[in-house]
Amino acid sequence: MADNFLLNRRDVLKLGLGTLTGMGAVAFAKNVSLQQQIQSDDHLTRNFNTSGKGTLKERAAAKGLIYGAAIRYPDLSSDSLLAAAVAKECGMLVPEWELKWSAGKQALRPNKDNFDFRAADWMANFANSHNLLFRGHTLVWHDSLPPWFKYEVNRQNAELFLTKHINKVVGHYAGRIHSWDVVNEAIALWDKRSDNFRKTPWLEYLGTDYIELAFRLAAIADPKALLVYNDYDLDYDTSKHEAKRNAVLNLLQRLKSKGTPVHALGIQAHLSGDSKSFNAQKFRAFLGQVAGLGLKIMITEMDVKDDKLPKDPQKRDQAIASAYEDYLSAALDEKAVNTVITWGLSDKYTWLSEFKPRPDRSPVRPLPLDDKMQQKLAWRAIARAFDHAPQR
Ligand code: XIL
Numbered sequence: 357m358a359d360n361f362l363l364n365r366r367d368v369l370k371l372g373l374g375t376l377t378g379m380g381a382v383a384f385a386k387n388v389s390l391q392q393q394i395q396s397d398d399h400l401t402r403n404f405n406t407s408g409k410g411t412l413k414e415r416a417a418a419k420g421l422i423y424g425a426a427i428r429y430p431d432l433s434s435d436s437l438l439a440a441a442v443a444k445e446c447g448m449l450v451p452e453w454e455l456k457w458s459a460g461k462q463a464l465r466p467n468k469d470n471f472d473f474r475a476a477d478w479m480a481n482f483a484n485s486h487n488l489l490f491r492g493h494t495l496v497w498h499d500s501l502p503p504w505f506k507y508e509v510n511r512q513n514a515e516l517f518l519t520k521h522i523n524k525v526v527g528h529y530a531g532r533i534h535s536w537d538v539v540n541e542a543i544a545l546w547d548k549r550s551d552n553f554r555k556t557p558w559l560e561y562l563g564t565d566y567i568e569l570a571f572r573l574a575a576i577a578d579p580k581a582l583l584v585y586n587d588y589d590l591d592y593d594t595s596k597h598e599a600k601r602n603a604v605l606n607l608l609q610r611l612k613s614k615g616t617p618v619h620a621l622g623i624q625a626h627l628s629g630d631s632k633s634f635n636a637q638k639f640r641a642f643l644g645q646v647a648g649l650g651l652k653i654m655i656t657e658m659d660v661k662d663d664k665l666p667k668d669p670q671k672r673d674q675a676i677a678s679a680y681e682d683y684l685s686a687a688l689d690e691k692a693v694n695t696v697i698t699w700g701l702s703d704k705y706t707w708l709s710e711f712k713p714r715p716d717r718s719p720v721r722p723l724p725l726d727d728k729m730q731q732k733l734a735w736r737a738i739a740r741a742f743d744h745a746p747q748r
Contacts, residue, residue, distance in 0.1 A: 401674075402674070402677075402678055402681075404677050404681070404733050404736035404737050404740060405736075405740075406736050406739045406740055406743065407743070408743075410739070411444055411445050412445045412446070412724065412735065412738055412739060412742065413444075413445055413446055413447040415739050415742035415743055416447060416696065416742045417447060418742070419688075419742055419745045419746070419747050419748060420694075420747060420748025421688070421693075421694060421695065421696065421742060421745065421748060422447045422448050422489060422534075422694060422695040422696070423445070423446060423447055423448070423695075423696050423697070423738070423742070424446045424447055424448025424449060424450060424488070424489065424491065424695065424696075424697045424698075425442060425445070425446050425448075425449070425450070425697060425698050425699075425700060425701040426450040426451070426452040426493070426657065426697060426698070426699045426700060427442060427449060427450070427451070427452055427479075427700070427701065427705070428451070428452045428453050428454075428460060428705065429451065429453065429454050429460065429462065429475040429476075429478060429479055430460065430461065431704075431705045432479065432482060433478060435704075435705075437728075437729050438701070438702060438704070438705065438729065439482070440729075441701055441702065441725060441729040442486075442488075442701055443486040443488070445701060445724070445725075446488055446701065447488060447489060448483075448488055448489040448490070448491055448534060448695065448697065449479060449482065449483040449488045449489070449490055449491070450490075450491040450492075450493050450656075450697055451475070451476055451479050451492075451493065452493075452699070452700070452707070453475075453500075454475040454476040454479060455476050455492045455493055455494070455525065456493070456494060456497065456499075456500040457497075457500055457501050457502055457505070457521070458500055458501065458502035458503075458505075459500040460475070462474060462475040463502055464476065464525070465502050465521070466502070467502075467504055468504055468508040468509075468517075471524055471525065471528075473528060476529075480529065480532060484532070489534040490529070490532060490533050490534060491533065491534050491535050491536070491537075491697070492525075492526075492529065492533050492535070492536040492537065492581075493536075493537045493540070493586070493656075494536075494537035494538070494539070494540040494586060495521065495522055495525065495526070495536060495537070495538050495539070495570060495574060496518065496522075496538060496539045496540065496542075496558055496566070496567075496570045497539075497540040497541060498541065498554060498556035498557065498558070499540075499541075501557070505557070506557075509557065509561065510561065511560075511561045514557070514558070514561030514562050515561075515562060515569070518558070518562070518566065518569065518570065518573070519573055522570060522573040522574055522577055523573065523576075523577050526573075526574050526577035526578045526581070527577045527578070529578070530577060530578040530580070530581075531578065531580055533578065533581050534581070534582060535581055535582035535583070535584050535619075535620065535654065535695075536574055536578075536581050536582070536583055536584060537584050537585075537586040537622055537656065538570050538571050538574045538583050538584060538585065538618075539567050539570050539571070539585055539586070540586045540587070541554065541586070541587050541588065542554055542556070542559075542567055542585070542587070542607070543587055543600060543603045543604055543607060545596075545599055545600060545603060551564060552603035552606070552607075567585075567607070567611065567616075568611060568614060568616045571583055571585075571611070571616050571617050571618050572616065572617060574617075575617035582619045582620055582652065583617055583618055583619045583620070584618075584619065584620045584621070584622040584654060584656070585604075585607070585608065585611070585618055585620075585621055585622065586621075586622030586623075586624065586656055586657075587600070587604055587621075587622070587623070587624065588623075588624035588625075588626055588657070590604060590623050590624075590625075590642070591623070591625060591627060591634065591639065591683070592631060592633040592634055592635075593633045593634065593635035593638050593639075594633050597633075598638075601642050604621070605642070605645055605646065608621060608646065608649055608651065609649060612649050612650070612651075618651070619651065619652060620651050620652035620653060620654055620694075621646050621651055621652075621653050621654070622653075622654045622655075622656035622657075623653060623654070623655050623656060623687075624656055624657035624658075624699075625655045625656070625657060625658040625659075625683065625687075626657060626658075626659055626661070626699070627658070627659070627660045627661070627679050627680075627683060628660070628661055628664070628679075629660045629661060629662045629664070629665045629672065629675045629676045629679050629722075630662075630664040630665055630675070631679070634679070634682055634683060634686075636682065636685070636686035639683075639686050639687070640686045640687075640689060640690060643686075643687065643690035643692065643693065644690060646692065647690055647691075647692035651692065652692050652693075652694050653687075653690065653692045653693045653694070654693070654694065654695040654696075654697065655684075655687055655693065655695065655696045655697060656695075656697050657697065657698075657699040658680075658683075658696060658697065658698045658699060659698055659699045659700060659706065659708060659722040659723060660676040660679045660680060660722050660734070661708050661712045661720070661722055662675070662676055662714065662720055662721055662722060663708075663712045663713065663714050663715070663720070667714075667716050667718055669721060672721050673721060673732055673733040673734065674733060676721060676722065676733070676734050676737075677732070677733035677734045677736065677737035678737070680734050680737040680738055680741070681737035681738075681740055681741055684696065684737075684738060684741035684742075684745075685741055685744065688741055688742070688744075688745035688746070689745075689746065691746060691748055694748065696738070696742075698723055698724060698738075699723075700722070700723045701723060701724060701725055702723055702724075702725040702726065702727060702729055703719060703720065703721050703722065703723050703725065703726050703727050703732075704726075704727035704728075704729075706720060706722050706723055708720045708722050721734075722734075724738055
């Protein structure tokens with residue numbers, strides 16, 4: 357037990373800063389040595405030593421957690437090294453494109469009357485054959501709507517389109533899916549509505565009840581699935597993120613007060629490797645408020661962009677790994693957090709190559725594995741966070 361008695365950074369700080377709680381001399385010595393490392397520590401010198409040989413899936417599962425990744429069908433079906441890495445490291449698979457209305461080359465909704473499940477079914481079968489949980493992203497979003505949507509959907513028929521989509525798609529995977537991002541990114545403060553709702557076609561055609569309707573339809577179509585509200589910009593100690601956290605909390609409180617079957621908050625966690633604004637205590641307090649609503653919490657799209665970090669890969673990897681460890685150390689301290697999903701697994705396949713390319717055009721390095729599927733410091737940081745997390 358003593359060999360595995362690893363203190364995480366926050367425990368060390370609590371022990372070091374508070375009065376000793378009767379810890380033994382050994383733990384005190386370990387505390388002091390770790391605290392000395394932390395006090396002299398910055399993200400350029402922190403080591404990310406891990407113990408044991410467990411994969412991320414195994415280290416997460418050992419604490420009652422799930423680790424997974426979002427992957428695209430074209431990459432998973434063509435790159436055997438990626439497929440092997442997903443099968444080895446992940447306990448959950450999320451189609452990055454294939455369960456949106458229309459993303460990538462094989463749109464789920466090619467036209468107003470039809471559904472093309474081929475790509476998503478191939479991924480569901482991959483998950484099933486490798487004992488991975490399968491997760492759906494996303495049923496209702498303002499983005500990735502097919503070209504025909506704006507010509508075919510209107511105020512009179514929007515509820516019919518929403519109902520048919522959710523019944524068909526959720527029904528197709530009923531009983532085979534861990535959770536659904538039922539509604540994605542419905543809050544946008546810059547749209548300056550008093551309810552902070554994003555101005556989307558769904559809001560325009562159905563009014564503010566579209567969110568509750570979507571959750572109720574999904575719950576009927578698959579009573580077993582965990583139903584998730586998913587959003588971003590909930591992470592940092594900035595006025596923008598604080599306002600977003602409050603708006604999302606208000607939405608969740610309103611939904612819960614109406615008895616809406618929302619079971620979890622999905623926090624996308626698209627982090628910035630150069631950010632100095634992460635405040636673990638404030639983030640942890642927000643998670644406690646969400647958990648206080650009786651909701652689970654999933655970290656759903658984690659990655660760390662490095663577009664503003666130095667070119668040197670080692671320096672970037674140190675900063676990125678520090679961001680992963682600091683964020684997950686705080687997040688996993690909240691036992692309502694049950695899942696960590698990275699938005700991709702390997703730097704070879706990340707949306708950030710297009711969405712946040714580096715000015716110097718060097719390949720971005722946001723994910724746990726490099727472009728050759730080798731473990732990076734980020735992998736070790738995530739592994740350490742799982743190892744230090746309290747048991748669920
Ligand atoms: C992104 C995909 O990764 C990109 O390939 C696509 O071009 C745009 O969408 N938040 C979400 C995800 O909920 O669905 C987005 O995925 C990233 C931001």
